[in-house]
Amino acid sequence: MEKTLWIERYADQGRCVGHIEGRVVFVRFALPGELVNVTLDEPYNRDDRFWTGEVTQVLETSPDRVTPQWKLAGPLNDGGGLGGADLIHVSRDGQLKWKADVVKQQMHRLGHLDVDVPIEALPGDDETGGLHWRTRIELIADDQGKPSMRRRGSHVRVPIDDMPLASQALLSVARNERVWDGGFEPNQQIRIAVPEPRDVYVPPQPDLDWLAQVVGDNYAILVDGQVKAGKRNLTETIDVQGRTFTFTVDANGFWQMHRMAPQRLPEHVLYLVRLALQGKTDPVIWDLYSGSGLFTLPLAALAGAVNGADGTGARVLSVEGAPQAVKNARLNIKAAGLSNVTALCGDVAKTLHHVPAELAHPDVVVLDPPRAGAKAQVCRQIAASGAQAVVYIACDPASLARDTATLTEEGYELRDIRAFDLYPMTHHVETVALLTRVNEP
Ligand SMILES: C[S@@+](CC[C@H](N)C(=O)[O-])C[C@H]1O[C@@H](n2cnc3c(N)ncnc32)[C@H](O)[C@@H]1O
Numbered sequence: 001m002e003k004t005l006w007i008e009r010y011a012d013q014g015r016c017v018g019h020i021e022g023r024v025v026f027v028r029f030a031l032p033g034e035l036v037n038v039t040l041d042e043p044y045n046r047d048d049r050f051w052t053g054e055v056t057q058v059l060e061t062s063p064d065r066v067t068p069q070w071k072l073a074g075p076l077n078d079g080g081g082l083g084g085a086d087l088i089h090v091s092r093d094g095q096l097k098w099k100a101d102v103v104k105q106q107m108h109r110l111g112h113l114d115v116d117v118p119i120e121a122l123p124g125d126d127e128t129g130g131l132h133w134r135t136r137i138e139l140i141a142d143d144q145g146k147p148s149m150r151r152r153g154s155h156v157r158v159p160i161d162d163m164p165l166a167s168q169a170l171l172s173v174a175r176n177e178r179v180w181d182g183g184f185e186p187n188q189q190i191r192i193a194v195p196e197p198r199d200v201y202v203p204p205q206p207d208l209d210w211l212a213q214v215v216g217d218n219y220a221i222l223v224d225g226q227v228k229a230g231k232r233n234l235t236e237t238i239d240v241q242g243r244t245f246t247f248t249v250d251a252n253g254f255w256q257m258h259r260m261a262p263q264r265l266p267e268h269v270l271y272l273v274r275l276a277l278q279g280k281t282d283p284v285i286w287d288l289y290s291g292s293g294l295f296t297l298p299l300a301a302l303a304g305a306v307n308g309a310d311g312t313g314a315r316v317l318s319v320e321g322a323p324q325a326v327k328n329a330r331l332n333i334k335a336a337g338l339s340n341v342t343a344l345c346g347d348v349a350k351t352l353h354h355v356p357a358e359l360a361h362p363d364v365v366v367l368d369p370p371r372a373g374a375k376a377q378v379c380r381q382i383a384a385s386g387a388q389a390v391v392y393i394a395c396d397p398a399s400l401a402r403d404t405a406t407l408t409e410e411g412y413e414l415r416d417i418r419a420f421d422l423y424p425m426t427h428h429v430e431t432v433a434l435l436t437r438v439n440e441p
Pocket of ligand 1: 254255256289290291292293294295319320321322325346347348349368369370
C-alpha cells in the first residue's frame with residue numbers, strides 16, 4: 001500500500017516518524033520536515049498499533065538529504081536494500097544532528113533527564129565523507145560462491161565487489177586476496193579484519209608495496225570462523241597521551257570497529273577518570289566488560305600518573321566474560337610491563353560477588369557493556385561498591401538511559417555526556433557518560 005505523509009521527527013533504528021489517519025508510521029530513508037510517498041511493509045492491518053514503511057518518492061525535501069554515495073545501501077525503490085548504511089541518504093552534518101537528537105530523546109524518555117548531548121566526529125571521517133571507517137566486515141557467500149550481503153526483508157543475497165564503509169587497508173587486503181572473485185562455498189560466513197595502521201598515512205587505494213610494508217601478515221580472512229589467509233592473533237597499536245600501547249586481539253573477537261575508535265575512546269575515558277579522581281595517585285579502578293584490555297592498559301598506566309607519580313600506584317580490576325579475550329588481555333598487560341592489574345574471567349554480575357578484598361571498594365568504575373547494557377543488578381552492585389564515579393561507555397543510548405535511571409536511583413548524578421560518531425552512515429552511535437555520587441548508599 002502506498003501512502004503520502006509528512007515526516008515529523010527522528011525515531012530509533014534509523015527511522016523517522018509520521019502519522020497516517022492518527023496511526024504512528026516508522027519510515028526508513030526519511031528526514032523530518034519532508035513530505036514523502038511511502039510503501040508500507042506488509043502486514044498493515046487496521047488493528048496494528050503502528051505501521052512501518054520505506055520512502056519511494058520525496059515530494060518536499062529536507063536540506064539534510066543527499067544522494068546516496070553507496071546506491072546498493074539506499075532505498076529498495078532506488079536499486080538499494082542492503083543493510084549496514086541506513087543513513088546513507090543523510091548529509092554528514094545531518095547524521096550528527098540526528099544521532100545527538102536520538103541520544104537526547106532516549107535520555108529524556110528512559111533516563112528521565114533533560115540534557116544536550118554534544119557529538120564528535122572521528123578524525124579522518126570528514127575527509128572521507130563518512131566512508132572507509134570499518135576495520136572489520138562480515139559477508140556471506142551466495143549460491144555462486146561470491147561474497148554478498150542480504151537484501152533487507154528477504155533471503156536474496158546480492159553479490160558485491162566493493163564495500164565503501166570498509167577501510168582502505170581492508171579493501172586493499174580484499175583485492176590482494178582476490179576475495180571479490182569468489183570461490184567460497186554457498187552460505188559460508190566471511191569475516192575480514194585488518195588492524196588500522198594509525199601511525200602512517202594510508203593512501204586511497206594503497207598498492208601492493210604499501211600493503212607488504214605496512215600491513216604485512218597483520219590481517220585475517222576468516223571463513224566460518226577458520227583462518228583462510230593472514231593470522232588469527234592480530235596486533236593493534238594505539239597512542240594515548242604520548243604512550244604507545246600494543247594489543248594482541250583475536251580476529252574473531254570484539255574490537256572497536258572504527259579506524260580511530262580504539263584511540264579516541266580510551267583518551268576520553270582517561271580524561272573523565274582523571275577528572276573524577278581529582279589527582280589521586282593510588283586509586284582502585286574497575287574496568288568491567290573489558291575485552292582485550294583496550295581501557296585497562298591506559299587506565300593502569302596513566303590514571304594515577306599525575307603530580308609526578310609514575311602511575312603504578314593505581315590498582316585495576318578488569319572483568320570480561322570471553323575466555324579468549326581475557327587470555328589476550330593478560331598477554332597485553334604483561335607485554336606492557338604492568339603489574340597493577342588483576343584480570344578476572346567471568347560474567348560481571350557473578351564475578352562481582354568474589355572481588356578480592358583489596359579491590360572491593362573502587363574509586364571509579366568504568367564499564368562498556370554489550371548492547372543490552374549492564375542492567376539493574378550490575379548497576380546496584382556498582383553502587384554497593386561505594387564507587388564515587390562511574391564512566392559508562394554505551395553503544396545503545398536506550399540501554400545507557402535505562403541504566404542511568406537505575407544509577408540515579410542509587411545516588412548518582414549525570415555530570416558529563418558526549419556522543420561519538422563511531423558508525424558513520426548508520427544510525428548507531430556511541431555515548432560516554434560520567435556519573436558521580438551525590439548520596440551515600
Ligand atoms: C562492547 S564490548 C567492550 C570491550 C572493550 N571494553 C573494548 O572496548 O574493546 C563488551 C564486552 O563485554 C563482554 N561481555 C558481554 N557480556 C558479558 C557479561 N555478562 N560478563 C562479562 N563480560 C561480558 C563481551 O565479551 C565484550 O568483550
